[in-house]
Amino acid sequence: MSTLPPSFDDWFSRRGWSLHPHQQELLDRAAEPALLLIAPTGGGKTLAGFLPTLAELADGAHKGIHTLYVSPLKALAADIKRNLRTPVDEMGLPIRIEDRTGDTSATARKRQRADPPHILLTTPESLALLTSYEDAPRIFAGLSRVIVDEIHALAESKRGDQLMLALSRLQALAPEMRRVGLSATVEDPAAIAAYLARNPDPCAIVHADPGPDPDIAMLTTDERPPWSGGGGKYAIPAVLEQVRKHRTTLIFHNTRAQAEIFFHNLWLANDDDLPIGIHHGSLAREQRERVEAAMVAGDLRAIVATGSLDLGIDWGDVDLVIQVGAPKNVKRLVQRIGRANHRYNAPSKALLVPANRFEVVECVAALQAVKARDLDGDPRGPGPRDVLCQHIAIRACAGPFDAGELYAEVTSAGAYAGLTREAFDDCLNFVATGGYALRAYDRYQRLQQRPDGLWQLRDPRRARQIRMNIGTIIDTDMLKVRLRGRGGKPLGEVEEGFAATLTAGDTFLIGGRVVRYETLREMVVEVSPRADKEPRIATYMGTKFATSTQLSHRILEMFRSRDWAGLPAHTRDWLELQARVSHLPEADRILVESFTHDGRPHSCIYGFAGRNAMQTLGLLLTQRMEEMGLHPLGFVATDYATLIWGLEPLTDPAPLFAQGDLRAAFEDWLAGNAVMKRTFKSSAIIAGLIERNTPGARATGRQATFSSDILYDTLRRYDPDHLLLDITREEALRGLVDFGRIEELLARTHGRIDHVQAERVTPLAAPMLLEMGRVPVMGAARERLLAEEAAILLATAGLE
Template sequence: MTLPPRFQDWFARQGWQPHPHQLALLEAQGDTLLIAPTGGGKTLAGFLPSLVDLAGGAHRGMHTLYVSPLKALTADIARNLARPVADLGLAIRIEDRTGDTRPAQRARQRVDPPDILLTTPESLALMLSYPEAPAIFGGLRRVVLDELHALTENKRGDQLMLGLARLRSLAPGLQVTGLSATVEDPQALAGFMGGARVLEADPGPAPDIAMLPTASPAPWAGGGGHHAIPEVLEQVRQANTTIIFINTRAQAELFFQALWAANDENLPIGLHHGSLAREARQRVEAAMAAGQLRAVVATGSLDLGIDWGAVDLVIQVGAPKNVKRLVQRIGRANHRYNAPSRARIVPANRFEVIECVAALEAVAERDLDGDPRGPGPLDVLCQHILLTACAGPFEADVLYAEVITAGPYRALSRADFDACLDFAATGGYALRAYDRWQRLMLRDGLWRLRDPRAARDLRMNIGTIVEAEMLKVRFRGRGGAPLGEVEEAFAASLEPGDTFLIGGQTVRYEGLREMVVEVTKQPTRKPKIAVFSGVKLATSTQLSHRVQALIGDPSRHHALPGNTRDWLALQAEVSALPRPGVLQSESFRHDGMWHFALYGFAGRNALQTLGLLMTRMMEEAGLGPLGFLSTDYALLIWSLDPVTDPAPLLDRAGLRAGLGDWLGSNAVMKRTFRTVATIAGLIQRNLPGLRKTGRQATFSSDILYDTLRKYDPDHLMLRITTDEARRGLVDFDRIEEMLDRSPRLDHRMLDRVSPLAAPLLLEVGRVPIAGQGRERLAEAEAAALMAEAGLA
């Protein structure tokens, strides 16, 4: 296929030349993964073969299916495709199919599909579950998978690849194109697609990216970045349009408020994140597209490729946590192939200064991060089997052969497939006596729905995203005063007697009753577990390693600001600098207690788990642990007696045994089980006429979990739950990786607070104080601590 003259003329009328990768993709045979920088015309490249083919006018039915991770992207693509289609006079019908599409249009698409359909993984799974799927997709020629890297980061990607395997069966000869801008391992991503040729475009000019100088230095602790408000506002004044990325929704709200308070000129500035109402998001998107906003404060909701050409600056507030995410966000500025993206980074605290420098070095070296993907999750496969039955009877051998063509499931054993099929059919050994889980039956060699009416319920529960529930915190007793809310993930990690901060008060966890966290006042005790509404994104393993290597090599400290260099120089003098290959720790007295600091660089989840396990071991050793705190880089434990030799507390066998005991008795596993069981179809979130609340779902899952542990401990759902908890929620694999890469322990007994540990102590003491004196008190506390550490 070559570019016809009418298309060449269209490019010329726009003043464009087709990029080499666009022409190469037009001529490509078979499946292709195109990697091109933001603004490089990836989307047009993906659709160009379809437009050229459809211009011939011979095709009937759906020709091209476009799948993206975001509903907002489908709307953006529809707008951008409308222009060349109208200019070229092509009789092509383009429609979207997402959760926002009107029911009447969805129904019509099942009998009269458009030429090009724009959709999401969940909507594709739904369409494939209908008996009309062979008619809808039988004539499909092409599939375009946009922002593919974003879909590999969670189970939505696995769901999509199973759907793609089904499409290949329905439409033999289907040609698939994957599009991505930020890929650390192109061959692995091509393998995820099921095997594809990799086509890499010219990466374009290097980005113009640097830290934003600020009059006030970053604070020693915290994550808001508010010290940089004047400089951020000045950057907004100087640019046409700016996107200000913040890592969490709560921080985005707070930063937006602070920015407006300082916005004396009333510059039009918007807010965009996933918790806002759809109408509010759409208003901001439309205003940005029309050039009516000077800036928008956003979270990951704008990470992906919405094309706003007027954006000429990106500001990242807070450490990016992930080089790939930073590169993706940088690409939102100057969405043009030949113009360098311009971005500035604002570290939120002193430790983030080091992370930002490390991230800038990685961007300059084009060294992206990313962890290898595990095998395709079995709970997603269970859902896929049930949805396949909704579309019609199937033969097990044929479905297994189809599933293993999906990249993530290429190594799936027949035994695991059969276990998933048995679960889908009966619920498994302990549940097969209950009618509600008897969903499939075998007749004449074909598996089919036992009750066709079940298809409606199964379709209502499609998807792999299980929202985190927020639990109310109240003082124990009738009519106890409400204190606020905590994420269920945090509540699940608590045991009776644990103390934590909420609403400026230290409280003691007593138990969970009717999905309410009941607490009692503990005003005289320091919190055992410090709770923050700060950054929840874990720093990638590769970026953590870079930060450790930068800290541990004084010859590279010239890249750091002067006050950071002085901080690290004093740390080397008082104690030691953490460095690769060494697990650095130290003990010192402060505020009448012993403190143990471990610089693990393993991520907050892993170090939170390590804190729970080590404090249990310290309790058994009689050291009197009182509490702990974890950040992405360090663990701080305070106790009555000192840790003089951490080696026994870091014994791998002891940690593994402690993990097993803790998980077995803790609500963490029940929370993970609920997610797994919901995706697999054991628990239904949505029922006809109502949506099951988090409380109802949790009660159901708790009963099921306890039943299976007692009567069927080898049940498939429990096996999946154990694997998920170990890899995800508690991140124990990262603890083992930390021990592997740092085989040597270096422990220092100090006579005072170390410079690196001082900011951690500020985190421990961060109790919200009402009134205008809050910042002054925090500054006074910081000054006193830094003086104690020798940093005054």
């Protein structure tokens, strides 16, 4: 067994601590090229990852960066820095620890390059930027270890792909560099291990004791959940009661808009004046930092939050997590409930609040999955080529390079192990010239090949522009919001599209407060406080979660088995009524219900393929219904169904689902659809064809969209085989439209369709009608009219 220096043993003894088995194992195996630690939240993952580093640095002999720590969140890097300082300071270790993120000052960044700390805490974007400098070989010459925290979160996005490409570069600069991945929620350990390791090096997997099962249940409320909606307002009295009973409660939401609405309503009901805060990514940094500081100090009783507090940040004494709205993903739910009782072998405590009646079913399925330790996740595809194009440009910024050597580096990154040399050369040529249709334009000429075969920037001044556009996060076009007046306080950001709808006097919510729109000045939304008016809601895009495939299958299995013991009586009665008047959806069949409502024929198609896929299915089916002369008027989609209404009834749904025809219709629809243009814009920005940031200016969202639309139309017309069009199609298929899940639906049902001709709206379809927003009334009477409409509709469906 490896031993720690005496000062470490003394420090542990003074605290009454001893190493957990997984911490000792990481210490013993520290020399291995790659290790993946899977340990429960509160299990000491961070200390396990850093112990070998602290031990190796204890003698003060190392110069420069020894360990690089990479996390998905800037706040997590700052939190780890705070936590690491404790053992370092108390043991008097000669170790410098610094963080480098987008919040780090230019002066500090410049100093870090000249005199790097022993431990640098950073994010994928900041690391990519560091590798782009000519002095990267000097900065990373002594690099010994890289710790990737919350690796599961990075593995699900292009940020992780960019990180792994950056690690391939670091491995070339520091061949003895070792890799460590940390996570509490990994559904496929072998896949994540292969993702982390340098191909073809092995990666050992260390499993910690998973600890006790979480204490997790559905929140009991006096009022039943509504039939539709996503805010959870009905549960606020019960939520406040739980807040009173606990020290600190984290209240998670799936979107920023829902968090703002809930926080506003929670504050209005907070008669005891309990200190409550809100935290999400669109708030001003100063406001987020105030909330974080208050959490650390234990000054807040509750924090309404989104994914900004999902990950391993250990702030304050959180003893309860409440998830408002169905979690959509079991892995995300496990991560969130782990914020409560963040201690080793202490059960996490959490309550789920379904936002509507169907979400009751989804929440019960999620509870069962958590208790079964059944995590969800989709298999990773090959590394995206738009990220590779950006990486090639980043590499060029650091100096001339050999294409063969860079190809070898890239294919050492797990996601790119299968990349062919031809595909790599296509990306290289695109970065160099912009591709066949664009090579005549100087602005797209970025690289050139020297007589000795090395590639370099055509104009060294381009390096600045490339660095300014590093990153794979495509921001929804956001505008800053400030209080009006000289030195007005920053409040956060709203979407440019939302700001464009505002006129002077309009009110909206931001940071839990109602503000009045005054003017738009120099791309800043100026507002004034206005608490006496009903607010409009800022339309934050945030993350639109779709129910995972595994969770959908659990719901369908619950329907099949009739194992409804965990469901409230009102939900059991609802499903029993559905079974009597129609069918319950089944995994191996498509259920189509047709009925007349408000004098119009309606058809509800149950696919349980997730919101994006069901939305795409609605577009395709209405297109086919139009061809069949059924004259569809519109549709609405949820995670589990698509409801279509029109002028003519659907008598035979089978032709709608002919798989080959549907695929062909999809290809035709996709080629000219706005989804493709939106996807093209994102990939073009990542690949570097469109620059959002230039020295002294930033393109607005509309400018970038205009530019990308022109490029898209030009390439489709003159260069239909262009690399970026090929990338765009790949991204659209697996992203915005999720056609893969439609194909999975068609494959598992094999053309088996149950068509129910119902006399009236069916119980499961009734909430879909409420999703349509048939009462476009705003103001004080809105909720009353919605309630009356719902009562009439549900009575028609035989529901109370």
